[in-house]
Amino acid sequence: MTSAPTPRSRRALTPQRTEGTAAKRTGSAARTGRVAAEHLPVARVCVDIPLPHLDRPFDYLVPQELDDRVVPGGRVRVRFAGQRVDGYVLERVSSSDHPGELLYVDYAGSAERVLDPEIADLARAVADRYAGTLADVLRLAIPPRHAAAEAEPEPPEPTGAVPLPDPNAGWCHYTAGPAYLRALRQGRPARAVWTAMPGEDWPTRIAEAVAATLAADRGAVVIVPDARDLARMDRALTRCLGGADRHVVLAAALGPRQRYRRFLAASRAARRGWARAVVGTRAAMFAPVARLGLVVIWDDGDDQHAEPRAPYPHAREVLLTRAARCQAGVLLAGYTRTAEGQLLLETGWAHPLVAHRAVLRERAPRVIPAADDVERERDPGAVTARFPSVAWRAARRALAADTPVLVQVPRRGYIPAVACMTCRTSARCPHCSGPLALPSATAAAVCRWCARVAVNYACPTCGGRALRASVIGARRTAEEMGRALPGVPVRTSGRDEVLDTVPGTASLVVATPGAEPIAEGGYGAVLLLDTWALLTRADLRAGEETLRRWLSAAALARPASAGGQVVVIADGGLAVVQALLRFDPGWYAERELAERRELGFPPAVRMASLTGTPEAVADLLSLAELPAGVEELGPVELPEEDGRPMERMLLRARRAAGPALARALHAAAGVRSARRAPDPIRIQIDPLDLL
DNA sequence: TCAATCCGTATC
DNA sequence: ATACGGATTGAC
Numbered sequence: 280m281t282s283a284p285t286p287r288s289r290r291a292l293t294p295q296r297t298e299g300t301a302a303k304r305t306g307s308a309a310r311t312g313r314v315a316a317e318h319l320p321v322a323r324v325c326v327d328i329p330l331p332h333l334d335r336p337f338d339y340l341v342p343q344e345l346d347d348r349v350v351p352g353g354r355v356r357v358r359f360a361g362q363r364v365d366g367y368v369l370e371r372v373s374s375s376d377h378p379g380e381l382l383y384v385d386y387a388g389s390a391e392r393v394l395d396p397e398i399a400d401l402a403r404a405v406a407d408r409y410a411g412t413l414a415d416v417l418r419l420a421i422p423p424r425h426a427a428a429e430a431e432p433e434p435p436e437p438t439g440a441v442p443l444p445d446p447n448a449g450w451c452h453y454t455a456g457p458a459y460l461r462a463l464r465q466g467r468p469a470r471a472v473w474t475a476m477p478g479e480d481w482p483t484r485i486a487e488a489v490a491a492t493l494a495a496d497r498g499a500v501v502i503v504p505d506a507r508d509l510a511r512m513d514r515a516l517t518r519c520l521g522g523a524d525r526h527v528v529l530a531a532a533l534g535p536r537q538r539y540r541r542f543l544a545a546s547r548a549a550r551r552g553w554a555r556a557v558v559g560t561r562a563a564m565f566a567p568v569a570r571l572g573l574v575v576i577w578d579d580g581d582d583q584h585a586e587p588r589a590p591y592p593h594a595r596e597v598l599l600t601r602a603a604r605c606q607a608g609v610l611l612a613g614y615t616r617t618a619e620g621q622l623l624l625e626t627g628w629a630h631p632l633v634a635h636r637a638v639l640r641e642r643a644p645r646v647i648p649a650a651d652d653v654e655r656e657r658d659p660g661a662v663t664a665r666f667p668s669v670a671w672r673a674a675r676r677a678l679a680a681d682t683p684v685l686v687q688v689p690r691r692g693y694i695p696a697v698a699c700m701t702c703r704t705s706a707r708c709p710h711c712s713g714p715l716a717l718p719s720a721t722a723a724a725v726c727r728w729c730a731r732v733a734v735n736y737a738c739p740t741c742g743g744r745a746l747r748a749s750v751i752g753a754r755r756t757a758e759e760m761g762r763a764l765p766g767v768p769v770r771t772s773g774r775d776e777v778l779d780t781v782p783g784t785a786s787l788v789v790a791t792p793g794a795e796p797i798a799e800g801g802y803g804a805v806l807l808l809d810t811w812a813l814l815t816r817a818d819l820r821a822g823e824e825t826l827r828r829w830l831s832a833a834a835l836a837r838p839a840s841a842g843g844q845v846v847v848i849a850d851g852g853l854a855v856v857q858a859l860l861r862f863d864p865g866w867y868a869e870r871e872l873a874e875r876r877e878l879g880f881p882p883a884v885r886m887a888s889l890t891g892t893p894e895a896v897a898d899l900l901s902l903a904e905l906p907a908g909v910e911e912l913g914p915v916e917l918p919e920e921d922g923r924p925m926e927r928m929l930l931r932a933r934r935a936a937g938p939a940l941a942r943a944l945h946a947a948a949g950v951r952s953a954r955r956a957p958d959p960i961r962i963q964i965d966p967l968d969l970l
Numbered sequence: 971t972c973a974a975t976c977c978g979t980a981t982c
Numbered sequence: 983a984t985a986c987g988g989a990t991t992g993a994c
Contacts, residue, residue: 324982330983337982360981361984377982953979955983 332949352392395567411590420565444487466495482515497572529559644843648851677803801837885937903947
């Protein structure tokens with residue numbers, strides 16, 4: 280091309296090309312002697328480069344010899360800015376709008392269509408929502424290629440009808456339960472927030488919902504937090520779907536080959552139009568499924584559902600987006616209800632599925648709150664001191680009845696939070712409602728969000744002026760308790776070793792939250808210890824999270840009629856404890872959401888956090904054309920990284936301004952990366968850890 | 971007047 | 983990230 284004064288405008292007049300001319304204007308083609316494919320010679324490619332300003336398709340010519348391997352959704356290798364990079368073919372088109380010469384696609388390994396069109400579309404939407412790039416999302420969505428797995432033979436299409444679930448088996452105990460199953464059976468996009476009752480066999484209930492969906496010849500995606508839940512879900516699906524050939528289990532932990540193999544199985548089934556179920560941990564939220572009719576997420580409050588890699592999407596949000604785009608049903612499920620679930624109910628987008636009160640009373644264990652007296656904290660080492668007599672009584676009673684006892688102990692390493700010395704209300708910034716921190720024993724409290732110093736802080740609840748950082752740290756109590764209860768077998772289940780199940784006989788099971796084994800017939804007693812550590816976590820979601828953990832442990836107890844007791848060592852006046860006592864997480868979620876509305880926290884608002892060096896954060900902010908009404912909080916200092924100071928800034932916007940906020944941040948990041956700004960910035964939308 | 975270097979911009 | 987073009991600088 281000769282240099283024109285305004286090449287862009289001149290080239291814009293160039294008419295759309297046919298395949299022949301497209302090939303001719305490529306100089307490199309003449310040199311290499313390559314010829315473009317006759318039909319649809321242009322491939323629009325998403326190159327695997329994470330730079331925000333390159334987050335758009337690039338066009339390449341398809342050489343004749345690769346005609347049948349450069350397929351929409353396939354992988355290719357292309358030259359980009361002088362380097363060879365991988366990319367995905369988004370589509371094949373007859374001509375390009377690109378004014379310059381097109382390069383040829385270098386290489387296409389196989390014609391396997393790993394990027395389903397629905398997923399490409401979803402990935403774009405997710406990237407937009409999270410101010411990220413399509414390439415980053417595709418990296419989360421598509422496992423790395425493993426060539427050997429592509430050559431393996433495919434299983435045949437399963438034959439025979441899916442057994443129909445009985446809507447009166449388990450779902451009849453929930454308001455609108457049978458109607459929900461019926462709607463799925465008819466292929467309607469029924470959306471529900473389900474609060475499972477204690478003792479519920481939730482994998483079976485979910486499997487029934489999946490069976491109803493498959494019976495309507497639509498597909499389903501089920502996401503669970505961890506491998507243990509995945510194994511349970513797999514078993515339930517095998518049982519309810521009359522075999523293992525109608526669902527695919529996906530998990531990152533499988534290893535590269537198995538992982539790619541399973542992904543291919545799902546992908547090929549979807550391409551053939553076989554309605555199937557995919558079940559997995561969070562990466563499976565992007566698995567291709569034909570005619571998606573239902574998305575399910577179990578325990579959507581579990582932080583395992585938040586992807587730690589850019590652009591940090593949350594499985595709940597991805598699935599909701601996906602369902603909305605596909606007209607699919609939704610089942611947001613858990614023993615508890617998140618504020619996000621509550622919001623879906625209050626906007627009328629989803630319906631509640633809650634247990635009928637009478638059944639709940641029948642199934643629930645008895646919950647006994649035991650006062651958490653301040654005295655004990657002076658002597659945290661002594662088990663007996665941490666362990667009120669009510670708890671000992673409940674434990675001994677359960678053991679005497681030859682039933683197991685579950686002891687839930689928080690994990691170590693919670694960040695100390697600041698609370699009122701007198702009434703223990705968490706201390707919040709009077710200006711922005713962020714959490715306060717005590718930099719040192721003598722210094723005044725500082726807001727972790729807006730960095731304002733809270734001088735003369737007064738507790739809004741009791742007027743107290745003294746603050747203290749709660750000293751937290753859960754000790755392993757297993758041996759000590761074992762010593763106190765001689766002759767009783769003691770088991771532990773935690774990070775290092777997670778037990779799936781324990782026998783229904785007298786034993787002591789000490790577990791950290793999320794690692795509680797299921798006991799045959801249920802636990803005779805569940806003891807919730809060191810609850811102070813959970814309740815005062817320096818986390819906005821401390822209350823919700825505490826209830827979630829308590830309920831998942833309490834749900835494993837026997838019904839009160841069979842002697843099941845739950846002892847929670849906390850003040851019975853606290854709302855969280857009240858919610859546990861009444862087994863009413865819906866009530867708590869209402870309060871929680873109302874409070875977040877008042878304080879301006881997600882999901883009532885959209886938040887964005889910007890993390891980086893102070894210069895980088897300031898630079899990004901100066902470039903970003905933020906929508907009107909965005910509130911800037913901070914910045915606050917973070918610990919140094921590689922000897923460089925780091926800070927974090929929060930942006931608060933109305934939910935409706937969320938897309939515009941993400942767009943503005945992505946655009947600003949694009950400008951920065953285009954001019955090779957040295958320090959990167961992490962942009963997170965609605966991050967879980969809003970400290 | 972020419973080469974070495976810097977800066978900005980595009981990457982198909 | 984490179985890669986390239988145009989502007990800028992500095993030595994002949």
